[in-house]
Amino acid sequence: MTGVTVRVRFSPAPTGYLHVGGARTALFNWLYARHVGGTFILRIEDTDPALSRDDLIDGIQRTMRWLGIDWDEGPIRQSRRSEEYRAAAEQLFRTGHAYFCDCTREDVQARTKGDAGYDGRCRERGLTAGALRFRSPDEGETVVHDLIRGDVTFEHTAIEDFVVLRTDGSAVFLLANAVDDMDMAVTHVIRGEDLLAATPKVLLLRDALGDTEMPVFAHLPLIVNEKRQKLSKRRDDVAVEEYRERGYLPEAMRNYLALLGWSPADDREILPIEDMVAEFEIDDVKASPAFFDLKKLDAINAEYIRALPVATFVRESLPWLETDPPWPPERFDLATFEAVAPLVQERARTLAEVPGMVDFLFLEQPVVDQVAWDRAITRNPTAPALLAGAIASYRDVHWDAAALHGVTTELAERHDLKLAKAQAPIRVAVTGRSVGPPLFESLHVLGRERTLERLRRAKDGLSFSS
RNA sequence: GCCGCGAUCGUCAAGUGGUCAUGACGCCGGGUUCUCAUCCCGGAAGCCGGGGUUCGACUCCCCGUCGCGGUACCA
Numbered sequence A: 001m002t003g004v005t006v007r008v009r010f011s012p013a014p015t016g017y018l019h020v021g022g023a024r025t026a027l028f029n030w031l032y033a034r035h036v037g038g039t040f041i042l043r044i045e046d047t048d049p050a051l052s053r054d055d056l057i058d059g060i061q062r063t064m065r066w067l068g069i070d071w072d073e074g075p076i077r078q079s080r081r082s083e084e085y086r087a088a089a090e091q092l093f094r095t096g097h098a099y100f101c102d103c104t105r106e107d108v109q110a111r112t113k114g115d116a117g118y119d120g121r122c123r124e125r126g127l128t129a130g131a132l133r134f135r136s137p138d139e140g141e142t143v144v145h146d147l148i149r150g151d152v153t154f155e156h157t158a159i160e161d162f163v164v165l166r167t168d169g170s171a172v173f174l175l176a177n178a179v180d181d182m183d184m185a186v187t188h189v190i191r192g193e194d195l196l197a198a199t200p201k202v203l204l205l206r207d208a209l210g211d212t213e214m215p216v217f218a219h220l221p222l223i224v225n226e227k228r229q230k231l232s233k234r235r236d237d238v239a240v241e242e243y244r245e246r247g248y249l250p251e252a253m254r255n256y257l258a259l260l261g262w263s264p265a266d267d268r269e270i271l272p273i274e275d276m277v278a279e280f281e282i283d284d285v286k287a288s289p290a291f292f293d294l295k296k297l298d299a300i301n302a303e304y305i306r307a308l309p310v311a312t313f314v315r316e317s318l319p320w321l322e323t324d325p326p327w328p329p330e331r332f333d334l335a336t337f338e339a340v341a342p343l344v345q346e347r348a349r350t351l352a353e354v355p356g357m358v359d360f361l362f363l364e365q366p367v368v369d370q371v372a373w374d375r376a377i378t379r380n381p382t383a384p385a386l387l388a389g390a391i392a393s394y395r396d397v398h399w400d401a402a403a404l405h406g407v408t409t410e411l412a413e414r415h416d417l418k419l420a421k422a423q424a425p426i427r428v429a430v431t432g433r434s435v436g437p438p439l440f441e442s443l444h445v446l447g448r449e450r451t452l453e454r455l456r457r458a459k460d461g462l463s464f465s466s
Numbered sequence B: 001g002c003c004g005c006g007a008u009c010g011u012c013a014a015g016u017g018g019u020c021a022u023g024a025c026g027c028c029g030g031g032u033u034c035u036c037a038u039c040c041c042g043g044a045a046g047c048c049g050g051g052g053u054u055c056g057a058c059u060c061c062c063c064g065u066c067g068c069g070g071u072a073c074c075a
Helices: A020-036 A054-066 A082-094 A105-112 A173-183 A193-208 A240-245 A250-258 A273-279 A294-307 A310-322 A334-345 A351-362 A370-378 A383-394 A401-414 A419-431 A439-446 A448-465
Strands: A007-010 A039-044 A073-077 A098-101 A131-134 A141-146 A150-155 A163-165 A188-192 A216-220
Touching: A007 A020, A007 A188, A020 A039, A020 A054, A020 A188, A020 A216, A020 A240, A020 A250, A020 A273, A039 A054, A054 A073, A054 A240, A082 A098, A082 A131, A082 A163, A082 A173, A098 A163, A131 A193, A141 A193, A141 A216, A150 A193, A163 A173, A173 A193, A188 A193, A193 A216, A240 A250, A250 A273, A250 A294, A310 A334, A310 A351, A334 A351, A334 A439, A351 A439, A370 A383, A370 A419, A383 A401, A383 A419, A383 A448, A401 A419, A401 A439, A419 A439, A419 A448, A439 A448
Parallel strands: A007 A039, A039 A073, A188 A216
Antiparallel strands: A098 A131, A131 A163, A141 A150
16 A cells, blocks of 8 residues: 555445345455455444434344454444534535435326436526535536546436435435545445446536545446346345354355455455465456355355364354254253264355254254155065064164164174164154154164154054055 | 437356466266265357458457346435
């Protein structure tokens, strides 16, 4: 840097959740600030009274913290700065850069016949009340210097006389944005590409307000859905909180988000946050939109889960095991879970999948996958013999995984079957499913009595139905 | 409509004026394995189209096409 401290900001509207696109924007601002040793400001754009609520603002902060994104200044609330905006608006009016207008939206639309934009009708009417409009230059152009896209030029003739102060005196986003970035001495504006078209208006406002230190911009590529549209609250899963609830780890979420539009110099994809900070350069960000691929998020999350120390995995899994579990809560036993945790950890893509992998341990009777049951037991001619053999062998075998493995292998050999085939009906009878953690460890943890009981039940059920 | 941005496997990324165009996810096949998962090996799959510039363009320029964003007294 050239001696000037970099100052960036993330300025979400408190809509009640943190949008994944917003989270990515926050992350890139944060990465850039940390990389250059700059300052990261959190600013809440709550000029809409309905959104100016402490709980909504707390929610955003909580989610940012969850992702590990901290800020150096703020949160600064725009709702507390209306005086500053009003002063700026008055200055614009006084210097002839803005004028009052009393046209309704319907008036304007009727006059312009569907063409976008305001026609300047009130420019010279000398009104002293109404909405305040910025007098956009009739000629010339404004160039946005963008670190990701290069210089982007906008002709002033294409910029209408936009409103800066509503009839009720409140500031619109463009004014608040210009004033705040000036007051907070923001040097780099890093935000979504959807705001690129609004940038010349902000620049025009700052210029009219006498600003000579324009920031540099970086308009990040949009994050899109499978139809390549900007992620929207209506049709897409956009709340970061929701991913948290679905069992994604913050580190995995953050890592995946970082990969949307950026990549480190080497071909690593999974990398610690320290390395991201060290390598992140804003002008390395791609300009084209990125699809939010849940499959890839799953893969990254699974990798992060597997990398956890077992104790951490257990601790992180607890909320899913204790809150609204698929078994009677009093039947849950931590020691039992800990015994199979390493086996589950290797198989879970999300923490939300954990309960389903261990439910057979805590349920009176396992949840039965009917398809698996039919295939491995009901329609399996050797199932009765295998179940009977298992019952006989397990009755007095030394109860640990190795011994169970041994006697079951012998059982398979007696039936001239591979162990894989022979264990199928046992697994389904005991766990209800055809897939799951390794069988013999599972039986060991379940215990002899409960194992035998389930095997008998399956065998008896068979004889009744046949 | 107008303004703007974008374009490398299905997806996310890398890439150079001359490369067998790289990695990852996903997919397919194989190996390891008590199922599954992990792990290992292998495979299919791409430079939007047309013009230029050049000895030579995926790469640079222009046009087109397509996609997307914006076009509010929302942010």
